[in-house]
Amino acid sequence: MKNLANFLFETGMLKRTPRTGFQFLGSGAESVAEHCFRTAMIGYVLAHLDGGVDTGRVVQMCLFHDLPEARTGDLNYVHKKYVRSDERQAVEDLARTLPFGEDYRGLWQEFVEKRTREAQLANDADQLEMILALKEYKDLGNRYADQWYPSCCDRLRTCAARRLAEVIWETDSSRWWFDDDHEWWVRGGRREDDPA
Template sequence: MPVDRILGALEFLREAERLKDVLRSGHTSSGRPESVAEHSWRLCLMALVFADEFESIDALRLIKLCIVHDLGEALGGDIPAILQSEGTNKAAQERADLKVLTKALHPAKRVEILALWEEYESAATPEAIIAKGLDKLETILQHNQGQNPSDFDYAFNLGYGLKQTAAHPLLAKIRAVLDEETRARAEGSKAV
């Protein structure tokens, strides 16, 4: 690999490091805000853990989709689902930010990352459909596991990502388990 490609890759990785500081609406089990990087890491881990249960899925492609799905948020930040409105074009902003973020990469690698993001965004393949479902499930899992503020809206999760998590029988089974946990957390938060 030529030195200029190494330098471009390192510049991209330095910029992508920003995801470690972009915070999400959920909290970790210790009570601190979760970062986008942490969410993406556990999403990839979920994909690895469940990949063998999805028939005819390319596990490496699934994990690649999970890795790139929120990369654009390194520049524009995260907009929690509960705050997204009908007129908000989150995807357009993430696409534009991802183009800026990947500008230092070798053109072939840049095209690959942008194509993976587009595949995820459009749910164009079985792997992208599964990645989108797992993304919603990881969010719900974190909300249920996290030490959230007392006014955290657990009920929101019961309607969150229903379409994506209904796309495969395993996703639906995981969803059913997490919905029960969500109901228990919602009831527990009312009792406090």
């Protein structure tokens, strides 16, 4: 139980570990934990669209793919030109302490190798999460987001992910909540007969 408690504290470190690429984008901030959460949701969506994969495995890969960063920190593409991170050792050190260490090691390795359909979808989910963030910052005026978008798209492996990326890029990121019902926004959701 002590090792499991330590594991859960370690996963909490991802809430305090910033994704460093946004420094180069010039705006935005996100923790690794925030990134992993939305990546897992995207992985679920992609697995559902595919229909022929183990959805749970896709979601698990998405949840675990950046866990080594609790120990190594997040290295963006500029950092990786100059700094080497031993994520494999971080995975091994953690896996040795867990009753599900073999599962964790296997999920991480499968994600890195990108050979299975599940791993390809999980990797696409990872890229789509960045594309969503880029679109959100683009909609707020970041002019560099357009320059980053093609590189993210070129990393996508599945047709569904490429189609979804196109739709994301064409969709206003605030329209999901701010619909076209002007009267609702004027009344604040109150009915006509509401005395307040």
